[in-house]
Amino acid sequence: MIRFEHASVTYPGGVHALKDVSLEIPDGQMVVIVGLSGAGKSTLIRAINGLVPLTSGRVLVDDEDVTAADRKHLRRIRSRIGMIFQGFNLVNRTTVLNNVLMGRLYHTPTWRTILGRYTPEQIDLGMRSLERVEIVEKAYTRASNLSGGQQQRVGIARALAQDPRIILADEPVASLDPPTSHVVMRDLQRINRELGITVITNLHFLDLARQYGDRIIGLRAGELVFDGSGAQVDEKVFEDIYGRSLTADDVLEKRAEL
Amino acid sequence: MSAALPDARPTRPARSKLVWVAVALFLAMTAWSWDGIGFSPAELVEKADNARRIVDDMFPVAWQAWPVLVEPLLETFRMAVIGSVIGCSLALLVGFLASQVTAPNGVVYGVSKTLMSVVRSIPDVLYALLFVAAVSIGPLAGVLALVFFNVGVVAKLLSETVDAVPLGPLEAADAAGATFVQRVRAAVFPQVLPNYLAYALYTFELNLRASVVLGLVGAGGIGQVLRIAQTRYRYDVIALIIFVTFVIVFLVEALSISLRRRLS
Numbered sequence: 174m175i176r177f178e179h180a181s182v183t184y185p186g187g188v189h190a191l192k193d194v195s196l197e198i199p200d201g202q203m204v205v206i207v208g209l210s211g212a213g214k215s216t217l218i219r220a221i222n223g224l225v226p227l228t229s230g231r232v233l234v235d236d237e238d239v240t241a242a243d244r245k246h247l248r249r250i251r252s253r254i255g256m257i258f259q260g261f262n263l264v265n266r267t268t269v270l271n272n273v274l275m276g277r278l279y280h281t282p283t284w285r286t287i288l289g290r291y292t293p294e295q296i297d298l299g300m301r302s303l304e305r306v307e308i309v310e311k312a313y314t315r316a317s318n319l320s321g322g323q324q325q326r327v328g329i330a331r332a333l334a335q336d337p338r339i340i341l342a343d344e345p346v347a348s349l350d351p352p353t354s355h356v357v358m359r360d361l362q363r364i365n366r367e368l369g370i371t372v373i374t375n376l377h378f379l380d381l382a383r384q385y386g387d388r389i390i391g392l393r394a395g396e397l398v399f400d401g402s403g404a405q406v407d408e409k410v411f412e413d414i415y416g417r418s419l420t421a422d423d424v425l426e427k428r429a430e431l
Numbered sequence: 432m433s434a435a436l437p438d439a440r441p442t443r444p445a446r447s448k449l450v451w452v453a454v455a456l457f458l459a460m461t462a463w464s465w466d467g468i469g470f471s472p473a474e475l476v477e478k479a480d481n482a483r484r485i486v487d488d489m490f491p492v493a494w495q496a497w498p499v500l501v502e503p504l505l506e507t508f509r510m511a512v513i514g515s516v517i518g519c520s521l522a523l524l525v526g527f528l529a530s531q532v533t534a535p536n537g538v539v540y541g542v543s544k545t546l547m548s549v550v551r552s553i554p555d556v557l558y559a560l561l562f563v564a565a566v567s568i569g570p571l572a573g574v575l576a577l578v579f580f581n582v583g584v585v586a587k588l589l590s591e592t593v594d595a596v597p598l599g600p601l602e603a604a605d606a607a608g609a610t611f612v613q614r615v616r617a618a619v620f621p622q623v624l625p626n627y628l629a630y631a632l633y634t635f636e637l638n639l640r641a642s643v644v645l646g647l648v649g650a651g652g653i654g655q656v657l658r659i660a661q662t663r664y665r666y667d668v669i670a671l672i673i674f675v676t677f678v679i680v681f682l683v684e685a686l687s688i689s690l691r692r693r694l695s
Contacts, residue, residue: 247608263599265622275603286616328603331603
């Protein structure tokens with residue numbers, strides 16, 4: 174379970190990215206966070222694994238305080254939280270498998286990492302992660318030779334290799350075309366349903382948010398302004414979260430009705 | 432048409448007066464230097480006879496002397512190899528410590544960066560002179576000089592490459608719970624490895640040329656033979672050395688360029 178208690182983040186420039194947010198995410202939920210860019214979606218997600226430290230308040234993951242954790246403790250907490258990024262964040266100049274095995278770093282002794290020698294068990298786990306996102310045939314291809322959609326699935330496999338309890342996805346489809354976006358979102362949905370992993374995704378396409386989010390959290394200017402089930406949200410709710418009327422740019426399928 | 436939007440078009444901003452100051456300074460410095468060393472191309476014509484005599488002395492080239500050169504040439508080659516291996520290995524460490532992306536803290540970063548500039552500010556021949564004085568004449572002095580020279584060059588190039596690396600993979604490593612060393616090895620090292628190998632090959636080329644010169648001050652290899660030939664006015668032998676050196680450097684360079692192209 175993830176718990177935010179009066180969490181606030183103020184960046185050095187004085188921007189209040191998160192203002193007094195309190196909420197709970199129980200295990201196994203598929204949560205989508207929506208809001209305009211700059212509303213604090215990324216900050217909220219990065220506060221969960223401590224990539225962005227809170228200015229005040231607390232974040233707890235499975236009753237462990239992320240805010241108070243020292244470096245070693247934080248690494249242990251992070252090892253159980255997979256993360257997927259908008260820009261994929263793969264090492265382009267190495268193989269897909271090496272990228273996936275970055276998910277095992279916490280459980281790998283440093284000397285092994287330095288030598289780049291992985292155990293057969295680790296390689297097996299990496300391969301299984303790639304099989305789950307149906308891209309195992311690319312294991313020994315250089316990451317830079319894959320398409321955007323394939324790279325994002327490698328990103329998902331890397332997160333899965335951590336054997337995580339939670340997966341954070343920060344705008345996972347923002348760099349992808351519409352059909353590929355659905356492939357990636359379906360992968361995340363399957364991971365949530367079949368493995369029971371909590372999945373928290375930032376999205377700015379509202380149709381995707383409704384389609385894949387069991388629960389939707391709305392942020393506006395760093396404040397929590399909506400928290401409800403996907404079925405509850407309609408155009409009115411989204412306009413309220415966005416603080417303006419909706420446009421064609423807010424949906425992935427431009428012709429689709431909201 | 433030309434008067435359609437008179438206000439929308441910006442006028443060309445006035446050029447800064449400083450440009451003219453810079454040009455004047457540049458010209459003054461050139462004149463001062465020219466005059467200061469009494470540089471005169473006419474002198475070249477006056478001394479043409481002397482130059483012609485030396486060129487005459489070079490021919491016929493002393494081809495029969497080549498067996499004497501084999502050992503010293505091998506020594507030069509070996510000095511270049513050892514200098515590159517040790518220098519580039521040390522540079523791998525220093526290069527990572529001298530980038531803000533991979534330095535463990537600001538102090539280490541500052542110290543490595545300063546050390547790097549100091550090492551680089553001393554020319555290789557000066558290193559050779561120092562080491563010849565310290566460990567006496569021979570290839571050891573030459574290798575030491577090359578090591579210092581290589582650390583300076585490769586660490587500088589590597590640290591700048593590390594500075595420019597995309598930071599996304601580092602964030603991914605952090606998010607997976609990596610330690611500091613793991614993050615450098617898994618997220619940064621693969622990104623800079625091809626560049627690093629290219630720099631290493633390039634410094635090997637530089638070393639081969641440099642170790643010829645280093646021999647002139649007594650640091651072993653073909654340069655030492657060159658010095659002996661010069662003191663005995665054996666320009667026919669010097670001609671042979673120039674030719675052989677040219678061939679070897681040319682071949683190594685061609686090989687190195689083709690290898691480096693394959694890396695990128």
